[in-house]
Amino acid sequence: ETGVTQTPRHLVMGMTNKKSLKCEQHLGHNAMYWYKQSAKKPLELMFVYSLEERVENNSVPSRFSPECPNSSHLFLHLHTLQPEDSALYLCASSQDKSAGVYEQYFGPGTRLTVT
Amino acid sequence: AQKVTQAQTEISVVEKEDVTLDCVYETRDTTYYLFWYKQPPSGELVFLIRRNSFDEQNEISGRYSWNFQKSTSSFNFTITASQVVDSAVYFCALNHNTDKLIFGTGTRLQVFP
Numbered sequence: 214e215t216g217v218t219q220t221p222r223h224l225v226m227g228m229t230n231k232k233s234l235k236c237e238q239h240l241g242h243n244a245m246y247w248y249k250q251s252a253k254k255p256l257e258l259m260f261v262y263s264l265e266e267r268v269e270n271n272s273v274p275s276r277f278s279p280e281c282p283n284s285s286h287l288f289l290h291l292h293t294l295q296p297e298d299s300a301l302y303l304c305a306s307s308q309d310k311s312a313g314v315y316e317q318y319f320g321p322g323t324r325l326t327v328t
Numbered sequence: 329a330q331k332v333t334q335a336q337t338e339i340s341v342v343e344k345e346d347v348t349l350d351c352v353y354e355t356r357d358t359t360y361y362l363f364w365y366k367q368p369p370s371g372e373l374v375f376l377i378r379r380n381s382f383d384e385q386n387e388i389s390g391r392y393s394w395n396f397q398k399s400t401s402s403f404n405f406t407i408t409a410s411q412v413v414d415s416a417v418y419f420c421a422l423n424h425n426t427d428k429l430i431f432g433t434g435t436r437l438q439v440f441p
Contacts, residue, residue, distance in 0.1 A: 217372070244427075255332075256419070256431040269427055301371065313361035313380070313423035319373040 215239055217320035219304050225326045226294065234289040234323045236304030244310040245287040246317065247279060250301040262287060263310040294327045301325070330355045332422050334432035341410050342440050349405045349435045351420030357381075362403045363421040363429065364394065373419065379403065410439045 217238045226232050238245060247259040261269035262281040276298075278290040287304055301324050305317040331354040341347045353362065360381045365373040377387060379396050387394045391408045407414055417434045424430075 253433065255433050256429075258428055261427045263427075271428075303371075303373065305373075310427045313378075313426075316363065316375045316378055317373075317429065318375065319365075322371040324371075 217304060217306055217318050219302075219320035219323050221323060222321065223324045223326075225328060226291070227328055228294060228296070230294075231290070231292040233291065234302055234304075234325075236287040236289075236320055238285055238287075238304075238306035238318070238320075240306055240308075240318060242306040242308050242318075243284055244307045244315075245281060245284070246305040246307075247287065247289055248303040248305065250303055250322070252300075256303070259289075261310060268310060291325075294325075296327050299325055299327045330357075330422055330424055330430050332420050332430055332432035334418075334420055334435050336435045337433075338436040338438070340438045340440065343411060344409050345439075346406060346408050347410050347437065347439075349407075349418050349420075349437065351403045351405065351432060353401050353403065353420070353422045355401075355422060355424050357424040359424070361423040362396065363423070364403075364405050365419045365421065367417040367419065367434070369416070376405075407437075410437075412439050412441055415439045 220235045244263045249257045259273045260279045265281045280288040301322045303322045304320040307315040307317045333352045362379045364376040367373045393406045395404045417436045419434045420432045421429045
């Protein structure tokens with residue numbers, strides 16, 4: 214595997230379910246990110262991790278819970294989601310967390326549908 | 329406030345036409361970075377270019393070129409002799425020396441054969 218991978222690619226879940234999204238980067242980077250991409254809206258940064266420590270939580274509801282067990286893996290745990298949470302969830306990584314200096318590399322995303 | 333505006337929601341061209349995607353940004357910082365990303369149908373955003381605020385030289389990479397104009401706060405992207413494989417959503421983004429990238433809403437480019 215190369216670059217940034219995400220699983221699953223597609224997920225349909227009910228509002229009472231609990232599921233997790235997984236992201237893995239094979240680039241030796243120290244920073245990882247979760248973004249939400251909804252139709253006709255700019256990409257929204259959700260969380261930033263640097264060296265496994267969360268450095269930014271962009272006012273995300275608590276029904277989204279990130280976990281970064283090591284610098285290569287990032288999870289997004291989901292529970293009691295709402296239909297408006299349906300979106301493409303993108304994971305990214307960069308060499309370091311200074312977003313201006315280091316470009317971010319993105320995974321293909323997980324298309325989430327909440328029914 | 330920092331903001332990126334991509335006024336063109338969707339552009340359609342025929343192969344071999346040149347096309348320019350517009351990006352206008354707002355920031356009060358003197359040090360900032362601008363980016364372009366491409367999002368093909370497969371979903372992942374592909375990094376195309378980074379430019380810092382002190383470097384106004386235009387850049388050319390193959391059929392791609394970028395025109396950075398601080399006077400008009402614009403960072404436009406031109407594809408010369410477009411190809412069907414250029415069909416994608418293109419995002420302009422701004423960073424002002426923080427951990428956050430501020431994205432525009434994207435421009436969907438469709439190149440027809």
